[in-house]
Amino acid sequence: MSCKVVLAQSISASYREELKNTVKDRNIRPKLVGFLANDDPAAAKYAEWTAKTCAETGIEFELRKCLRNELENKIVEANQDSAVHGIMVYYPVFGDRQDQYLQNVVDVGKDVEGLHHKYVYNMYHNIRFLDQAQTKKCIIPCTPLGLVKVMEYVGVYNGILPYGNRLHGRVVTIINRSEIVGRPLAALLANDGAKVYSVDINGIQEFHRGVGLKLKKHEVTETTLKIEDVLPLSDVVITGVPTPSYKVPSDLIRDGAVCINFSTFKNFDADEIKKKASIYVPAVGKVTVAMLERNLVRLYDYQIQESTV
Ligand code: NAD
Structure with missing residues (x-):
């Protein structure tokens, strides 16, 4: 058998290294807040991985657990907090259209998952930049x-x-x-x-x-x-x-x-x-988390640019 098995660990290694160097060389500490408002073991596992990878990269990660009916207000608080640079929510929360609503409650400038309607629309319409000058790339959903x-x-x-x-x-x-x-x-x-x-x-x-x-x-x-x-x-x-x-x-x-x-x-x-x-990739989770962090650093930079204009 000549099939090459490629692991997510190897694929994500260069991204994790680059992120680690960026955070260290620029002496920045972007902060990601993850909201867990369900009992899904897969979501808890994903949160665990996120925490571990962020710790390795030098990114601050805070997991905030809450009841699902509290989530909207918690997101609004994080939107308004300038110490929070990125927000993610472990879905499903309600498992229906309310989840779609919550995706749009997250401030577009802090949406590391790229689930806000603006990003989703731009992706479907092949619009790759947020600005006319093409200096700010759109955020693309992590997976x-x-x-x-x-x-x-x-x-x-x-x-x-x-x-x-x-x-x-x-x-x-x-x-x-x-x-x-x-x-x-x-x-x-x-x-x-x-x-x-x-x-x-x-x-x-x-x-x-x-x-x-x-x-x-x-x-x-x-x-x-x-x-x-x-x-x-x-x-x-x-x-x-x-x-x-x-x-x-x-x-x-x-x-x-x-x-x-x-x-x-x-x-x-x-x-x-x-x-x-010829090539078999059995899982991709580690690459998804690396993209989450990459999106965070990108949004961090956009926030810094805006605050200095
Ligand atoms: P989902 O239930 O929303 O969607 C499942 C999709 O599979 C639907 O389009 C459905 O029609 C299709 N499907 C189901 N059975 C099928 C069949 N027999 N033949 C053809 N199509 C079929 O699920 P989701 O949120 O897209 O997640 C799918 C899986 O991916 C889950 O196991 C989830 O945990 C995993 N996931 C992994 C990552 C990652 O980064 N690795 C990220 C998100 C989701």
Whole structure:
């Protein structure tokens, strides 16, 4: 078997090193506040990782636990506190549209997760900067951004092509179309030039910028395709199905494909996928946390710039 297994630890190492050096060399101490208002063990684990990684990098992290009905006021307090540079919330809190409302209560200038409507809108519309002079990059949601970094690291992005078109010619299947990861990821990759098959329990959509990347931003079309049609065509297969029993059918994967799992559960049968894939990334959590910190430093800089204008 010639499959190379690439761990999130290796992918995130250079980002963590860069962050550590930035914080040390510039003698800054950006502060991130995380709000935990649920009993989800996965959220508690994520908070634990965030605390550990921030401590290693030199970023101040404070976990604030509260009741879900107190959360909105707690967020407003943190929005108004100039000692807090970044805010994140461990979702789901209410598990419905109220969570979407809370995402927009977080001050856009402190939203390290990039979940505020302004960032989400800009991402879908391929608007990459916050200002006309193009000095301030938009914040991109951490997990989709982390997956882009995974794909850059393993060489799916082609550095010879111009920025913004580096996935031209690549075919990617994403099994998950959640609003938090799968749909934004499909849009990001299609905006970068890929043809993306976005799979969910109800069917498959195609995200693309057309032949020769003639469109400035991606468009979406409905298809009648099935997973057995798209997997054999895909250079990259990314999966995030939150079910322990779900396994991507390895026999349908193209020989030499890049296979990436972001679900908490192992969506690929490790032994089987190693017989087919050229590269297998079993998990990405550490890259997500590195992106969270990177977004924090970016927002910290924007706040400093604004306070000195
Ligand atoms: P979700 O429940 O909101 O979405 C699940 C998606 O998978 C939906 O689009 C659904 O239609 C699709 N799906 C479910 N079963 C399917 C099937 N059999 N075939 C095709 N599609 C199917 O979940 P989510 O918030 O997107 O999280 C998904 C997983 O990713 C979870 O395990 C979560 O813990 C993990 N996650 C990891 C990170 C990270 O950084 N590693 C970040 C966020 C979420």
